[in-house]
Amino acid sequence: MDRFLLFAFVLAAIPISSSGHEDLARSAVLLAFILVGAVALHIYNQMRVHKKIESLEHCHVAKESFYKEITIAQGSNFSALAFAAWLMLFVAIAYLYFLVPIILPFSYMQIPDLASSPFGFSIFGLKIAIVATLVILALDKLPESHRELKLTEIYSFYTISKRAKKVIALTIPALTISIVCSAYIGTIYPAHSPIGESLALILLALSAGTLVAPIYKDAVEGLR
């Protein structure tokens, strides 16, 4: 079994393990931990490799040169799909946790004009996607010495198999279903649908785990 998938499932299992309506909040915290952990591990991975190279070469290796040589182009199609997957991940998170007031006291439902608008859902989702895009593009403007923080190049630092790429691409339909489930929860609000919430959470967690699995996999392998 591909270790990539193993990592994806293990990571997804963490937020999914919290079941029940009240535990949606806990799942949000766990999901946040996984994503923040991924950022931290990604930076750690690059530092670790950079130090290893310097120790092997017995000299100082500039970060710009290091990043230039270490990155691997993953192809335009995959990059576009990965970018779309990340955007959809943020939208799915917003739909699950901010569409109805489950965790926070404010939500989409507290903007009555938007909530009752025929295109309120798409407007809400597109606003989240635009904000996420702007943040990603802002990170893309960081200097070359901080290329590890650019989300557009995150997979360039890792060796990703074709199968893993396919799995990452599959997160788009998974996240789409998660968004649909969350939208369903929104349409029936203030009623609840435990099945809809669970399905949205499972698909969201699986997708998030899949998207950050290369980072965790590399970190674990680097420890050996």
Next chain:
Amino acid sequence: MGQKAICLLIIAALLLSIVPGVAPAGPQPASTSSSGSSGGGGGGSGSHLSLESFTNYLVSWQKENPAKYKYMIQLLSKGNVQAYKDPSLGLIFSKNKSVNRNEELDIKFEVQNPNPIDLRIPLFVDLEVMEPGGNGFKKVNQNSMVVQPFSYTEQGKINYFQSSWPEVTRLDQIDKMGLLKEKTGEVKFRAVYSDGSRKKYSTDWIFNPPYYGVLVLNLTNRPPEMKNISLIASNKTRYNDPIEYRATIDDADGDMINVTLHILDAKGEELNNKTQRMLPGIVSFKAGEYGFFSETDAGKNFTYYYSFDDGINSNQTAIQPGPNLRRGPKLYVDKLNVTPESSNCYWWQWYTFSIRAKNQNPESFDVIFTLFSRTENSDWRTIESKTMKVGPEPQMIYFNKTEPFVVADANATFSYRIKLSEYDQNGKDVLEAIGPKINAKVVPYAIYDPVMVANLAILVFAILVGSLLLERKLKRGTESQESSSGKAGENNDRDGKNTGNDKAGNISAMFKKRG
């Protein structure tokens, strides 16, 4: 005075003791002779007169020469009575002598007493008034002002005292005592004092202003005036609409005024009148409070005028037009109801409101029905208004399939009301009721609704297309490849000048081996 008398008695006793000739010739009390050296029998030994002997002298003088005895006693008690002079009394008034009943008068009196303090006696001073056309003075103040012998202020050889009667400040107070039957004209004042046995009047002396023996004031009255006459009523007034007659009444003297509103019919005959007693200001008569009009007055025109007086002068206004009462239906309404589109009562659904109405009279009239609704979270909103002809036959008035609510009304209980352009059988023009609670559901679409499908399709499509376009622009999927293969080409911005590293190729080769 008492001290003086005692002094005189002691002096007299001393004189008696040293002058033998003044010794009484009458019979002496036994005890006097036995006193020896006291000289009881007119002894010329020069010894002093005892109290007992002096008493015996007085007793014997009283019997032997009563006239002389009386003079002596008077002399001892009052001093030289013939030297006593009557104090003078006058009124002081320094204001305009033309006054109205509400003006502050400030009438004072002054007593000048030329006598030394030992001859002065207390004086009781009063004020008297004579009404216009009257033939006698009457006392005004209830409590006399008392001038004590020691109350005077000494200024040179003049001893004077000034004061006023605190309860006499305005003429209307004197009027209230019933002392001014005539309300205008000359009012005369004088002062009088009494020393217990005699009375003296201020008219006994002649003075120059501001002092007066008789103070003559000209009591005037300024009549009240009315202005700003208005009739406050709606444009097409019904008999039971709020109708207010309002005017401003002024009185320069500030008198209490009687204001009477006279309501006349179309022929000018008085139908009703009401009076208010009031101080100057705004006078208001509300038709509803006084019951000026009834149902039978509908369709009639009326006029009105005011009459007013201050108890002295009276006046009246010209006849004013209004109100012109219009005819209207005698409405009977009931069965106010609401029917939601479904029992779910979603905010986006339609609601049909209805009310039953009829005219209790045989005619038909146009009646305006206006529908309002509100929730706990909002104020009254006008939903719809319609004009219907209401006749004697009961008819249902419908507000069909209205959409009165917005999303903010979700999960709130709503109220609705229908306002009528006429009053109903209870005298009200608004009927109100509480509707069912609006469902808490916010989103009006199901997930399978084409609108929702379109929403999500647009969202996913936009993200996918946007991502592809961004990748085309950024070229992150090919840039890294070119860099790593040493074909960076135009992307020289990544080749830091200071980071040129000879080992770069080695690192690249190493990672390629790893891959």
